[in-house]
Amino acid sequence: MAAALALGIGLLNCFLISMFQMWGTLWNVVTRPLLLLSGVMLMVDSLPPQWRDVLLWNPLVHVVAETRTGFYHGYDPSYVSPVYVFGVSLVTGTVGLLFLWRFHRYILEN
Template identity: 50%
Template sequence: MLFATPRIISALILREIGTSYGRSPGGYLWALAEPVLGIALLTVIFSIGFRTPPIGVNFPLFYATGLLPFLMFVDLSNKVAQAINYSKQLLAYPRVTFIDALLGRFILNFLTQFLVAFITLAGVILCFDTRAALNFSQIASGLGLIAALSFGLGTFNCFMMSMFQIWQRIYAIFTRPLLLLSGVIFVYSTVPEPYRGWLWYNPLVHIVGRVRAGFYPNYDAPFVSVSYVYAISAFFGIFGLLLLRRYHRDILER
């Protein structure tokens, strides 16, 4: 039985709420505090050396529109990657499938990260003179890209990390520089060639560009390729699902 059922997914979501966020009163508060502190730190550091951010007039908004999509991707992809290890005991039941585990973790953490981003950005816009002009279609498109890439790469990593413990360390090493290479603290168009061309292949650059275009009406991001991000997401997602379908019983017996 490979198709997820709403009742099982709902039960897995409630379990995750209790174990991941309900053990202490600060569970959800920390999820909100992490990006807020990150944005504040970047604002303080770069406002010392520069009078204005690369786009717009407000440092907190510029870094919020870069850091929040990045953190959302990191959290979602990591949570999906650990879905089978997290729910290994429940997967022993025939009615619970690995797809249930993947979707349960993904849905809860996507909604959590969306709420965190909404509260943070609303706070920035209300507290500062950001001069933002929201384009909801662009923002929604950016969220769709985050969701697709997080689930696709997370599904592939779910297989790799469940089968090969060393993969978690290898992946962590290779992705450590992503904060500096994803357009969080700079604008893609300001990067000189040939480095700009190399950075284009980082799907997070496209995601950050699309999200920022939803807040800055004068920000031109022609480099963003929605089809490229979805193609990368589909490749890793389908490949990961096929591998999990073939080897998920072997993983549970490990």
């Protein structure tokens, strides 16, 4: 799931950074708090339901929780949805590839 998500987001970022110089800086600022919001430093299970529902929109929460199941015996997060993660990966990867295919000549010229 992590590799598919990285590929999808990476393809979209490849296009966005090539077309818009400011996107690289904006992406760095937006992803700074991602370590805290992805469930790496804190357990999403221990949060109140209203916060958990908001954080479950982040596909990295699902990847981190699924990774924890491999390390901790008995840890069973019921909220993990591989379909959601692969869906986000597929959509972002497809959009990134379509835009790269459409604008590749413009990107190479600049």
